[in-house]
Amino acid sequence: MSSHHEGHEPLTPPGADVSSRFRLDGKVAIVTGGTRGIGLSVACTLARAGARVMLSSRKADHVDSAVRALRAEGHEVQGLVANMGKPREAHELAARTVEHFDGIDIIVNNAATNPIFGPLQQATADAFDKIFDVNVKGPFELCKTAHAVMVERGGGAIVNVSSIGGITPEAGLGLYSMSKSALISLTKVMAQEWGADGIRANAICPGLIRTRFSAALWQDGDIADKVLGHQPIRRIGVPDDVAGLALFLASDASAYCTGAVYMVDGGYLA
Known part of the structure; x- marks a missing residue:
């Protein structure tokens, strides 16, 4: 849907x-x-x-090294050890961020886990719970806790890192794909319910990205060849490919975007 009005002033001044x-x-x-x-x-x-950043992960040495690296560039950064699968730690992450920086404007839910690879018949109830606790309940608890703070500041932006598996289940990644599909649905619910509060929520679905988390996939020649043979852009993605889109969705450049799902997959699902 679009409309055009004669003499309409451009949004951005010349x-x-x-x-x-x-x-x-x-x-x-x-x-x-x-x-x-x-x-x-x-x-x-x-x-x-220009953002002040609170980053988290489960391992203290990883938090320390990342904070040091960003501070060495002159950025205002804090770090916290937090397991997103534990609601109390997700709540503490929000509280500590407000304590350090006096507010929250942007949340990027990137933490994820996938302890198993194989068919559903081999998946245990414990694995199911662990995957959904981190990949779905964690973002839910963190954002719900931060909601009032974001509203107080006039709104904000939530970016949920899902996966192409959340659109089309990936072989051997059944529970992970299910959790990422649920995260997409959570994103849309947030967008619908919190839009009036000035809070936008969007999801990013990366394809095969060269990270340690996905190493078992891209280091397997057969899997990598199969993926690349199906992609118009014939290379494996890198983290910066995702970060550029995250910046767009976190910034005012995407002020009219909410409830959407964006692929960063080299065209794999095109």
Whole structure:
């Protein structure tokens, strides 16, 4: 749907700096799973755009090294050890962010787990619970806790990192694919219910990205060849491919975007 009105003034004044719409100066961002791979790339990108960043992961040494690296670039960054599969720790992440930075404007739910690979018959109830606790309940608990803080600041942006498996289940990744599909649905519910509060929610679905998390896939020559043979862009993605889209969705450049699902998959699902 589109409309055009004669004499309508352009949104951006002539000669304006377009890059300013992508700036995050004065904003506070939380990036879960923000110490390696996609999460670290997103944390770096948001910080370089001017955001103050709270990053988290389960391992203290990973948090420390990521915080040191970003501070060495001159960014205002804090880190917290938090397991997103434990609601109390998700709540603490929100509270500590407000404590350090006086607010929350952006949440990037990137933390995820997938302890099993194989058919559903081999999946245990424990594995089911662990995957859904981290991949779905974690984002739910963190965002629900941060909601009032974001509303107080006039709104915000939530970016949920799902997967192409959330659109089309990936072989051997049944429970993981199910959880990522649920995360997409959660994103749409947030968009519908919180839009009036000025909070936008969007989902990113990466394809095969060269990270340690997905190493079992891209290091397998047969799997990599099969994926690349199906992609118009014939290379494996890198974390920065995802971070650029995350910056767009976190910034005012995407002010009219909510409830949407964006692929970063080299055209795999095209």
